[in-house]
Amino acid sequence: xxxxxxxxxxxxxxxxxxxxxxxxxxxxxxxxxxxxxxxxxxxxxxxxxxxxxxxxxxxxxxxxxxxxxxxxxxxxxxxxxxxxxxxxxxxxxxxxxxxxxxxxxxxxxxxxxxxxxxxxxxxxxxxxxxxxxxx
Amino acid sequence: xxxxxxxxxxxxxxxxxxxxxxxxxxxxxxxxxxxxxxxxxxxxxxxxxxxxxxxxxxxxxxxxxxxxxxxxxxxxxxxxxxxxxxxxxxxxxxxxxxxxxxxxxxxxxxxxxxxxxxxxxxxxxxxxxxxxxxxxxxxxxxxxxxxxxxxxxxxxxxxxxxxxxxxxxxxxxxxxxxxxxxxxxxxxxxxxxxxxxxxxxxxxxxxxxxxxxxxxxxxxxxxxxxxxxxxxxxxxxxxxxxxxxxxxxxxxxxxxxxxxxxxxxxxxxxxxxxxxxxxxxxxxxxxxxxxxxxxxxxxxxxxxxxxxxxxxxxxxxxxxxxxxxxxxxxxxxx
Numbered sequence: 001x002x003x004x005x006x007x008x009x010x011x012x013x014x015x016x017x018x019x020x021x022x023x024x025x026x027x028x029x030x031x032x033x034x035x036x037x038x039x040x041x042x043x044x045x046x047x048x049x050x051x052x053x054x055x056x057x058x059x060x061x062x063x064x065x066x067x068x069x070x071x072x073x074x075x076x077x078x079x080x081x082x083x084x085x086x087x088x089x090x091x092x093x094x095x096x097x098x099x100x101x102x103x104x105x106x107x108x109x110x111x112x113x114x115x116x117x118x119x120x121x122x123x124x125x126x127x128x129x130x131x132x133x134x135x
Numbered sequence: 136x137x138x139x140x141x142x143x144x145x146x147x148x149x150x151x152x153x154x155x156x157x158x159x160x161x162x163x164x165x166x167x168x169x170x171x172x173x174x175x176x177x178x179x180x181x182x183x184x185x186x187x188x189x190x191x192x193x194x195x196x197x198x199x200x201x202x203x204x205x206x207x208x209x210x211x212x213x214x215x216x217x218x219x220x221x222x223x224x225x226x227x228x229x230x231x232x233x234x235x236x237x238x239x240x241x242x243x244x245x246x247x248x249x250x251x252x253x254x255x256x257x258x259x260x261x262x263x264x265x266x267x268x269x270x271x272x273x274x275x276x277x278x279x280x281x282x283x284x285x286x287x288x289x290x291x292x293x294x295x296x297x298x299x300x301x302x303x304x305x306x307x308x309x310x311x312x313x314x315x316x317x318x319x320x321x322x323x324x325x326x327x328x329x330x331x332x333x334x335x336x337x338x339x340x341x342x343x344x345x346x347x348x349x350x351x352x353x354x355x356x357x358x359x360x361x362x363x364x365x366x367x368x369x370x371x372x373x374x375x376x377x378x379x380x381x382x383x384x385x386x387x388x389x390x391x392x393x394x395x396x397x398x399x400x401x402x403x404x405x406x407x408x409x410x411x412x413x414x415x416x417x418x419x420x421x422x423x424x425x426x427x428x429x430x431x432x433x434x435x436x437x438x439x440x441x442x443x444x445x446x447x448x449x450x451x452x453x454x455x456x457x458x459x460x461x462x463x464x465x466x467x468x469x
Contacts, residue, residue, distance in 0.1 A: 023313050023352075058313030058352055061398065089421070092375040092391070093312070093355060094399030 004029045006036055012044040012113055013037065013075075014106075017059070018051045026062040033066050037073045044113040045070050048106060050081025060086075060095040067100040076101065076116045080109040140283060143184045144191035152181040155196045159206055163198060163266060172244045173206070176262050179237050180210040183260075187230070188214035192257070195281060195445075202274035202297055203265060205246070209281075209441060210260040211449045217252035224250070249439040251446065253432060259449065261441040275299055275363065277466050278306075279440035281448045282459040285314040285422070292318025293420045293459035294354075296326045302334035303362040303369075306463050308376045309344075310355045310420040312395060314457050321351035325396060329358070337371040338405045341396065345373070348397025356396045357389075357418055361410055361463070368410040373400055377425045380408055381415040384430060415443065415464040422458030424451045440464050 002025055007014040013036060015029070033045060045066070052059060067077040078101045090097065101116065103109035141152045156177035160170040177196065184192040192212025199205045217223055223230075226239045238260075242248040247263035274297075284291035292311040298304065309325035311318030328347045332340055337358050344356055355374025362369065372378055372391030380387045387408065394400040415429075415436060427447050429436055435443055440462040452458040 023315065023317060057355075058318070061312060061352065061395075089375060092393055094374070094394035094401070096393075 003032065006032060008036075008040060008042070009110075011042055011117070012046055012110070013040070013042045014046050014048075016048040016051065021052070021059055023058055026059050030062055030066055030069065034069050034073065037070060037075050043075050043117045045075055045077045046080060046106065046109045046113060047077065048080045048109075049086070050083070052083075052086060057089060057093055057095075060090045060093065060097075064095055064097050064100070067097060071099065076113060078103055078109045078113050078116075080104070080106055138289075139195055139197045141181075141194040141196060142191070143181045143194055146185060148191075149178055149181040149185070152194050152196070153178040156206075156208060159196055159198060160264070163204075163206055164268070165206075165264065165266065169264070173208075173264055176241050176244050177208055179241055180208060180260060180262070183237060184210060184212055187217075188212050188257075190214070197281075199263065199265075202278060202299060203263075204269035205263065205265040207261060207263040207441065209262075209445050211257070211445055213257040213449070216254040216256055217258055218254075220250055220252050247439070249442050251432070251435055251438050251442045256432065256446075257449070259442050259445045261439060261445065263441070276304055276361065277440040277464050278462070279444040280459070280461045281444050283422075283448075283452070283454075283457070285457050286454045288315050288457070290316050290319045291459070292322060292457045293422070294319070294322035294326045295418075295459055295461050296329050297461075297463070298330065298333055300334040303360045303364075304463075305329060305333050305340075305358065305360050306416060306418065306461060307356065307358045308418040308420055308459055308461050309396075310374070310376050310422075310457065310459070312352045312354060312398075317352050318354075318457070321348055321354040321397060324348050324351055325354050325356050334360075336405065337369050338403050341371045341373060341403050342400070345394075345396045345400040345403070351397050353395040353397035353399075355391075355420070357391060359389075359416055359418070359463075361416070363410070366410050368408045368414070368416065369405055370408070371403055371405045373403065375421050377419050377421070377423075379417045379425075380410075381417065381429050381436065382409070382411060382413060384436075386429065388425075412465045415440075415462065417443070417447065417460070417462050419447065419460045420456075420458060422453055422456035423447065423460050424453065427451050437467060439467070 245262040252258040292314040309322035311321035357372035357376035378389035
């Protein structure tokens with residue numbers, strides 16, 4: 001069974017998802033990301049989904065779970081490379097990925113992660129209020 | 136699980152088609168004579184694909200579940216089309232110099248037979264064989280379903296159901312998230328819950344499915360209830376199973392609410408439309424594109440549900456996902 005590589009870049013983790021991702025592999029990724037955040041103390045996870053196909057509806061659900069688990073472990077998640085068709089499918093299936101941030105490409109995604117992570121921690125922490133898209 | 140689809144692009148596959156059809160017929164309890172006749176039809180359909188088209192085509196050999204009992208063979212191809220179906224059905228007519236009894240013979244051997252052909256679209260032939268011993272009453276509506284797994288899977292993650300009750304006819308398509316056995320588990324659970332709880336309001340039934348699917352990975356579900364007595368169709372759907380009601384050439388897309396049964400169902404809403412003798416209900420999972428239009432197949436609205444189902448499947452299904460198409464209409468008056 002293939003495992004998806006998780007790269008460490010400073011205090012962030014970087015993951016790239018390709019097409020034909022098997023469901024078991026996606027579930028394994030969930031576990032691996034959680035463990036790695038806990039072990040490394042990473043503050044952010046950047047997931048590149050530009051390679052995902054339309055029909056990966058279950059992957060959408062897994063992404064939501066990864067984001068929620070990461071948040072519990074004090075890390076933010078940014079999704080990069082969301083394609084319009086994928087966005088529409090996820091909306092129709094109620095996989096709104098609330099609390100998950102998005103960016104158009106990896107550079108913007110890293111910038112966003114830096115910004116969110118370095119934001120002062122006070123009651124008005126904007127990252128908890130929904131999606132942010134960096135243009 | 137045997138594959139339902141038999142590609143027919145070269146002569147050795149004619150034997151495949153015949154064997155597949157015989158095996159299924161025997162399995163379903165047809166006697167030897169009838170099985171032999173079914174095999175002849177399968178063989179003839181396959182031979183026609185090779186004889187009359189350049190690229191061949193495919194046969195779907197599948198059992199008929201509720202409301203029927205029996206099997207059907209569908210022939211689909213993307214050829215140039217037949218110039219005159221009516222002429223071809225007459226014994227003795229042939230464009231290839233053969234006896235010309237093929238189509239007529241198939242029609243005589245089948246319990247239900249239908250054909251549709253169009254220039255640059257190709258031809259669809261449907262032959263149905265009913266198991267008289269098992270099927271006691273005629274279904275209230277003309278119903279057909281084609282459901283195929285994603286190309287690398289054996290099990291289809293989509294599930295469909297047609298159920299006649301005292302409170303109307305329930306028709307449902309469920310699309311389990313992702314594909315494979317776990318998707319199938321989710322969609323089959325939806326069917327189970329429908330069978331156990333119907334009749335009821337479509338909203339209540341959908342809520343029951345949302346509750347019952349919590350331990351599965353979830354499914355998109357579209358559910359319709361056809362009330363023939365009051366001439367109404369009630370509909371509720373969660374997710375992206377496309378539901379369409381065709382009346383007098385108008386394609387009405389029935390609204391589903393965003394969500395996944397078993398995972399997220401913030402709103403479940405019911406919509407009601409009129410159902411007439413000319414109405415056609417078409418449900419399909421997202422493995423089939425929604426870009427089809429009945430107007431591109433002039434005359435098809437008066438053909439059987441199987442023909443309409445096969446036409447949409449043939450031209451709009453994508454094989455990188457499970458694809459299911461379900462068609463329901465009133466029996467034709469011919």
